[in-house]
Amino acid sequence: xxxxxxxxxxxxxxxxxxxxxxxxxxxxxxxxxxxxxxxxxxxxxxxxxxxxxxxxxxxxxxxxxxxxxxxxxxxxxxxxxxxxxxxxxxxxxxxxxxxxxxxxxxxxxxxxxxxxxxxxxxxxxxxxxxxxxxxxxxxxxxxxxxxxxxxxxxxxxxxxxxxxxxxxxxxxxxxxxxxxxxxxxxxxxxxxxxxxxxxxxxxxxxxxxxxxxxxxxxxxxxxxxxxxxxxxxxxxxxxxxxxxxxxxxxxxxxxxxxxxxxxxxxxxxxxxxxxxxxxxxxxxxxxxxxxxxxxxx
Amino acid sequence: xxxxxxxxxxxxxxxxxxxxxxxxxxxxxxxxxxxxxxxxxxxxxxxxxxxxxxxxxxxxxxxxxxxxxxxxxxxxxxxxxxxxxxxxxxxxxxxxxxxxxxxxxxxxxxxxxxxxxxxxxxxxxxxxxxxxxxxxxxxxxxxxxxxxxxxxxxxxxxxxxxxxxxxxxxxxxxxxxxxxxxxxxxxxxxxxxxxxxxxxxxxxxxxxxxxxxxxxxxxxxxxxxxxxxxxxxxxxxxxxxxxxxxxxxxxxxxxxxxxxxxxxxxxxxxxxxxxxxxxxxxxxxxxxxxxxxxxxxxxxxxxxxxxxxxxxxxxxxxxxxxxxxxxxxxxxxxxxxxxxxxxxxxxxxxxxxxxxxxxxxxxxxxxxxxxxxxxxxxxxxxxxxxxxxxxxxxxxxxxxxxxxxxxxxxxxxxxxxxxxxxxxxxxxxxxxxxxxxxxxxxxxxxxxxxxxxxxxxxxxxxxxxxxxxxxxxxxxxxxxxxxxxxxxxxxxxxxxxxxxxxxxxxxxxxxxxxxxxxxxxxxxxxxxxxxxxxxxxxxxxxxxxxxxxxxxxxxxxxxxxxxxxxxx
Numbered sequence: 031x032x033x034x035x036x037x038x039x040x041x042x043x044x045x046x047x048x049x050x051x052x053x054x055x056x057x058x059x060x061x062x063x064x065x066x067x068x069x070x071x072x073x074x075x076x077x078x079x080x081x082x083x084x085x086x087x088x089x090x091x092x093x094x095x096x097x098x099x100x101x102x103x104x105x106x107x108x109x110x111x112x113x114x115x116x117x118x119x120x121x122x123x124x125x126x127x128x129x130x131x132x133x134x135x136x137x138x139x140x141x142x143x144x145x146x147x148x149x150x151x152x153x154x155x156x157x158x159x160x161x162x163x164x165x166x167x168x169x170x171x172x173x174x175x176x177x178x179x180x181x182x183x184x185x186x187x188x189x190x191x192x193x194x195x196x197x198x199x200x201x202x203x204x205x206x207x208x209x210x211x212x213x214x215x216x217x218x219x220x221x222x223x224x225x226x227x228x229x230x231x232x233x234x235x236x237x238x239x240x241x242x243x244x245x246x247x248x249x250x251x252x253x254x255x256x257x258x259x260x261x262x263x264x265x266x267x268x269x270x271x272x273x274x275x276x277x278x279x280x281x282x283x284x285x286x287x288x289x290x291x292x293x294x295x296x297x298x299x300x301x302x303x304x305x306x307x308x309x310x311x312x313x314x315x316x317x318x319x320x321x322x323x324x325x326x327x
Numbered sequence: 328x329x330x331x332x333x334x335x336x337x338x339x340x341x342x343x344x345x346x347x348x349x350x351x352x353x354x355x356x357x358x359x360x361x362x363x364x365x366x367x368x369x370x371x372x373x374x375x376x377x378x379x380x381x382x383x384x385x386x387x388x389x390x391x392x393x394x395x396x397x398x399x400x401x402x403x404x405x406x407x408x409x410x411x412x413x414x415x416x417x418x419x420x421x422x423x424x425x426x427x428x429x430x431x432x433x434x435x436x437x438x439x440x441x442x443x444x445x446x447x448x449x450x451x452x453x454x455x456x457x458x459x460x461x462x463x464x465x466x467x468x469x470x471x472x473x474x475x476x477x478x479x480x481x482x483x484x485x486x487x488x489x490x491x492x493x494x495x496x497x498x499x500x501x502x503x504x505x506x507x508x509x510x511x512x513x514x515x516x517x518x519x520x521x522x523x524x525x526x527x528x529x530x531x532x533x534x535x536x537x538x539x540x541x542x543x544x545x546x547x548x549x550x551x552x553x554x555x556x557x558x559x560x561x562x563x564x565x566x567x568x569x570x571x572x573x574x575x576x577x578x579x580x581x582x583x584x585x586x587x588x589x590x591x592x593x594x595x596x597x598x599x600x601x602x603x604x605x606x607x608x609x610x611x612x613x614x615x616x617x618x619x620x621x622x623x624x625x626x627x628x629x630x631x632x633x634x635x636x637x638x639x640x641x642x643x644x645x646x647x648x649x650x651x652x653x654x655x656x657x658x659x660x661x662x663x664x665x666x667x668x669x670x671x672x673x674x675x676x677x678x679x680x681x682x683x684x685x686x687x688x689x690x691x692x693x694x695x696x697x698x699x700x701x702x703x704x705x706x707x708x709x710x711x712x713x714x715x716x717x718x719x720x721x722x723x724x725x726x727x728x729x730x731x732x733x734x735x736x737x738x739x740x741x742x743x744x745x746x747x748x749x750x751x752x753x754x755x756x757x758x759x760x761x762x763x764x765x766x767x768x769x770x771x772x773x774x775x776x777x778x779x780x781x782x783x784x785x786x787x788x789x790x791x792x793x794x795x796x797x798x799x800x801x802x803x804x805x806x807x808x809x810x811x812x813x814x815x816x817x818x819x820x821x822x823x824x825x826x827x828x829x830x831x832x833x834x835x836x837x838x839x840x841x842x843x844x845x846x847x848x849x850x851x852x853x854x855x856x857x858x859x860x861x862x863x864x865x866x867x868x869x870x871x872x873x874x875x876x877x878x879x880x881x882x883x884x885x886x887x888x889x890x891x892x893x894x895x
Contacts, residue, residue, distance in 0.1 A: 080743050080758040085521065085591070089760035094711075094860055123499050123751060194498055194750065195525045195562050197541055201497065209497045264485075273537035278489040 067154050068139065075140025078133055086122075091144045096122065104145040106155075109138055175315035177224045182308075187316025190309055198303060202275045206317065213257055213269045213276055214241050217317050224318030231300045232310055243297040244268060246281055247288040254279060255297055271298045365800075366841040368415045371459040371505040372719060373797075373838065376638035377573040379721040380798045381839035385846035386886060387801030391815045391825045394884045397847060398437035399829075402430065402879040408834065408853025409879035412459045412505070412795070414467075415840035415849070416481075422851065424879065425456035427471045431484055434849075435842040437883065441484035445471055451494065453501015454520040455569065456855065458835075461506040461513060464533050468513050470502035476515055476531060488536040492517075498524045499751035503569040504717070509581050509611055512539055516568030516583065521591040521629075521755060523563035523748035528572075528583055530614055540614030544568055544585045544602050552601035560596055563748035565589035566603040570633040570717070575649065578666055580608045580617055582636040582651055591629045592711070593699050593742035593756035599624040604632045606653050606661075608668060618668030622655050623692060627699065628682055629711055630657035635719045636665075637729065639777050643671060652777045654720065654731055656713025657682065661690055662778055674780025677714035677733040679768045682707060699742040699757065710738030710762040712791075712861050719836065722777065723798035726818050729777035730804055732792040735768040736865055762864045764791070772796065772806070774821060784821035791865055793858045795836035797848075805848055807833030809862045811875050813850045813882065831878035834858030845885055853879040 079091070086096035093099075099109075113134065116124035129137070135155040142151045170188040174181035191206055193199040201210035207218045215238070220227070245255045246266065256268035259278055266283060269276040305313070365382035373379050386394060402409050407425035414421045420434040431440040451473040461468040466478040466487060474495050478487045492515075495501050503516030512530040519526075526544035531537065544566040546552040556564060565588055572583035588603035590596075604623040607616050623630045636653045643650070651665035658677030663670055670690035683692035699705050712734055720731040738759050745756035764770060772786040789808055797805040803824070804816040811833060814826035832854035839848050854862060854877050863871060 077743075081746055081756075082753065084758055085753045085755050088864075089758050094759065094762075094864060096860070124496070128749060128752060192497060192750075194493065195543075195547065197538065201494065205494075209494050211494065212491050270488075270535075270537075275490050275492055275538065277536040278491075279536075280486045280488065282485075 064153065065150070068150050071136050071139040071154050072143045072150065073140075075136035075138070075143075078129075078137050079140050082125075082129075083137065091141060099141055100144040101147050102145045104141070106138065106142060109141050109145070110134075113137060113141075170316055175224050175318070175320065177228050177311055177314055177318075180311050182224060182228075182311035182313070182315025184312070184316040184320075186309075187312035187314070190305070190313055191316060196304075198274045200313065200317075203269075203271065203298075211275065212278065213271065214238055220317060220319055222318055224314040224320070227318040228310060228314035231314065233301075243292040245290045245292055246286055247290070248281070248285050249287045250285075251287075254281070255292070257297070258291075367417065368413070368838040368840045369462060370414070371412055371461070371507065371571055371836075372573070372635060375509075375574040375576065376722075377571075377635040377719070378637065378724070378798075379719055379796060379836065380723055380800075382800045383839050383841055383846045384800035384802075385841070386799065386803065386839075386848065388803060388817050388824060390886055391801070391803055393886055394815070394825055394827070394848070395887055396827070397435075397883045397885040399883065400430075400432060400437045400881040402428075402851075402853075402881065405831075405853055405877050405879045407456050407856045408832070408858070408877045409851045409881070410456070410458055410835040410853070410855040410858065411851050412836040413838060413849055413851065413881070414460050414462055415838065415842075416462055418842045420840075420849070420881075421460055421462065421467055422881070423457035423460055423469055425472075425855070427457060427469070427473070429460065429467065429469055429479060429484065431467075432881075434840060434847070434883075435845070437881070443469075443479055443484040443486070445469075445475075445477065445486075451496060453495040453518065454499070454522075455501055455504065455518045455857075457502070457505065458855075459505025459571075461508040463508040466533070468506045468508070468533075470504075470506045470515050472501050474501045476502070476506065476513065476536070478536060490531065490536050490538075492529065497751055498522065499753075500524050500567075503567075503571065505571055507571050507574075508533060509574045510576075512611065514572065514581060514583070516570065516572075516633075518569030519565060519567050520753070521565055521567075521587075521589065522752055523589055523750050523754040524565065524567075525562055526564075526566035526568055526586065528568045528609070528614075530611075542607070542609055542614040542616070544607075546601060555599040555601045557596050557598050560589070560598075560600075560748070563589060563750055563754065564600060564603065565591070565754060566600070567631075568633065570719075571635060573636045573638050573651075574611070575638060575665060578608075578649070579611050580665070581611050582606060582608055582638070582665065584631070584633040584636060584653060586631040586633045587623075587626050587629045587656075589748055589754035590627075590745050591753075591755040591757075592740055592759065593627055593701075594745040596745075597625065600626075604630060604655070606632055606636050606651065606663070608665065620661065620663055620668045620670065620690070622653075622659070622661055622690065623657055628657070628697070628707055630655055630682075630709075630713065631716075632656075634715060637720065637722050637777070638665060639722060639729075641778055643778065650778065652722075652729060654715065656709060656716060657692075658709050658714035658733070659686060660731070660775070660777075660780065672778060672780065674775075676731050676773060676775065676780075677709055677735060678771075679708040679733075679735045679737055679765055680714075681737070682709075699740055701742045701744065704739050704741045704760070706737050707740050708737035708765070709734065710736045711759055712736055712738075712762060716861075717857065718793055718795040718834070721796040721798040721804065723802070723804075723818055725800060725802060726774075726798075727776070728774045728783055728818065730772060730774050730796050730798060730818075732772050732788070732796065732806075733770060734764075734791040734793075734861075734865075735770045736762050736764050736791065736861075738762040762861070764865050772804070772816075772821070774818070786816055786821040786823070790870065791861055793834040793854075793861060794850075797837040797839060799839050805837040805839075805850070807835070807837065807850050807852070809833065809854060809858065810873060811852065813837070813848075813884070827882075827884065829880060829882045831875050831880060832858070832862065845888075848884045849881060850884075851879075851881050853877050
């Protein structure tokens with residue numbers, strides 16, 4: 031049986047219902063040019079919303095997998111904060127690094143319009159976020175960085191660092207800019223230059239003194255080796271990096287026979303990773319602290 | 328042509344069982360039937376074959392009307408409800424909450440034995456909440472929403488090891504609904520709600536937590552099938568593995584369903600895009616594919632093949648065959664030879680289908696399929712939640728029938744220009760509007776001959792039936808609805824025999840277990856985020872007003888101790 035034919039009766043009724051909301055209606059904006067600009071921003075936002083938001087929030091923000099936004103009376107602050115930073119504990123991701131300021135403002139204008147039952151925003155929404163509420167998108171540079179006699183390209187390094195088509199890429203263990211794995215500090219805060227990073231990841235095994243390699247001899251005689259994690263009254267935690275992704279083990283202190291600090295000589299062989307020399311240069315250029323001295327030309 | 332000797336055999340078996348019941352109305356443990364210890368419910372789907380069947384028969388068609396609550400439990404926060412399937416092992420019930428807590432309760436009383444809490448760090452929650460656990464080697468395995476696989480000590484609940492599989496802030500992904508123990512490995516899929524990423528299925532060493540193998544659901548450069556993807560789309564072509572699989576120990580194969588390719592709806596990318604919308608058979612020890620069967624080549628309508636592959640042995644053409652029966656979101660079920668992947672039969676499990684007129688002799692959709700035109704609103708059936716999106720079916724070896732729910736919903740799609748995929752962001756090319764149950768259509772549970780697809784009976788559900796189904800050796804089908812009714816149907820006729828309202832909507836899976844010779848039925852309650860969305864989308868305003876508030880509860884039912892046989 032053909033389902034379309036069953037729907038014939040219902041279809042025009044539904045179209046009629048939604049047609050009222052299909053275009054931006056004129057609402058109290060004083061100046062005609064300003065009103066046109068506001069409408070244009072809302073219309074632009076509508077297109078972006080359809081492509082990026084409606085899959086979860088439903089067409090017109092009427093709700094689907096995600097909550098309805100229409101007719102909710104949401105405030106500009108709440109919309110901006112949620113769009114940029116996501117909502118903890120829900121599938122809503124942060125969009126701050128992935129929408130430019132213009133797109134953010136357009137989506138905000140559209141959501142403000144639908145959430146206030148079709149009342150146009152009073153003015154064009156500024157692309158500038160209030161101070162401190164959002165970081166501007168920082169794309170890694172495509173400008174080569176000098177490393178000794180060689181060059182590395184940060185943008186290439188970023189792609190390698192976060193390459194999730196491979197199990198063994200940097201982000202499995204390390205974080206950069208608040209994304210990535212749990213071992214060690216966020217590398218965006220490193221004080222090492224690209225050259226120093228390159229030296230470290232191409233020579234021997236590397237670990238930070240703040241995250242020493244340890245060996246635990248258990249009371250049953252077995253031994254485990256890893257990067258030291260946090261310690262509680264009950265547990266010693268360590269990252270077993272003998273496989274990727276690393277396995278964080280919680281060892282009961284009462285099970286620990288001996289705990290040996292191997293030191294910061296490291297236990298993970300970065301040179302065994304499937305990176306070419308140029309890959310390692312690119313990664314070093316991306317991760318290393320960039321000063322004027324390191325930027326070529 | 329397909330003959331079905333197994334159903335006659337089952338009638339003989341049933342007659343034999345009826346005799347036993349009359350003579351001995353005690354707990355009937357039929358471990359041989361289910362391949363598991365029938366007192367326990369030790370895995371998400373109850374056994375390796377994805378049957379969701381309990382060999383306990385103390386509660387049966389004659390006495391089910393006397394079923395009453397034995398105990399209930401409130402799991403605390405009601406955010407995202409409680410849709411988890413509990414495990415019960417040796418009198419202890421284990422289940423996860425949407426907040427990544429795990430409770431261990433005395434399964435006969437509901438008393439807390441231990442609680443594990445693990446709050447995901449800021450912004451790190453993936454799109455799905457844990458719906459189940461695995462157990463083995465003295466450990467309980469939790470796939471937490473922030474994409475960690477965590478092993479807990481079964482006795483104390485303390486964390487033993489913890490693997491961060493990926494950062495949801497990068498991929499927008501998280502774990503599949505539940506981990507699955509197969510031999511010495513924990514298998515776990517990936518779920519993204521259609522963000523751009525490269526899907527995979529992982530196997531971890533169950534004792535150490537080390538990654539044993541990763542099967543990429545999209546072949547990489549140089550691998551067979553890679554050339555079915557245009558340009559660089561393979562890197563972000565989705566193809567998630569977000570439900571759960573089954574396992575044949577004799578063939579040493581695990582069967583797993585793969586989700587739709589990106590973009591989810593629409594787009595104009597050519598190619599079959601393997602292994603999207605396929606069921607794959609993988610060697611358990613290596614993760615290498617033995618065979619695959621793609622149900623919807625070059626899918627542009629979100630017809631994942633992620634639903635449970637049900638393993639059934641039956642005679643086909645006079646010969647005993649090892650079969651696999653799998654429903655697809657597109658509304659068809661596929662019967663395959665599970666040793667070879669050869670297509671044997673396919674049939675409709677949904678009435679509301681308009682994307683193809685049927686399947687050809689190879690099991691592929693008949694052309695021309697429904698196509699979407701940019702800017703033109705088109706009604707697509709099944710809609711974005713599929714003929715069924717989550718939950719699972721049940722197979723009863725006693726009736727020889729396979730019981731499956733169909734939502735019978737359609738969605739209006741207006742294709743929009745596809746934007747290049749970005750990792751962690753929704754990858755679709757449609758503006759979806761209004762998922763509805765069409766007039767004249769009605770959601771139902773069907774009792775199918777699993778091989779030839781004959782529908783023996785149809786039970787119309789009061790709306791979309793999101794919860795999973797359970798069959799028991801008492802010849803009952805248990806389920807629950809979005810308005811809070813837990814109910815039992817006669818497995819042979821579809822007649823409703825019992826119901827009890829638990830006060831909150833149900834999108835979970837009933838299970839059955841026994842403690843000290845007493846059979847119990849357990850059901851968790853509280854609609855999940857997705858179930859709430861689907862329910863609210865399809866219900867009329869009048870029906871919506873009748874939806875109970877979302878809670879987070881466990882209800883456990885049994886026959887009254889007096890009057891029922893509680894003998895051991």
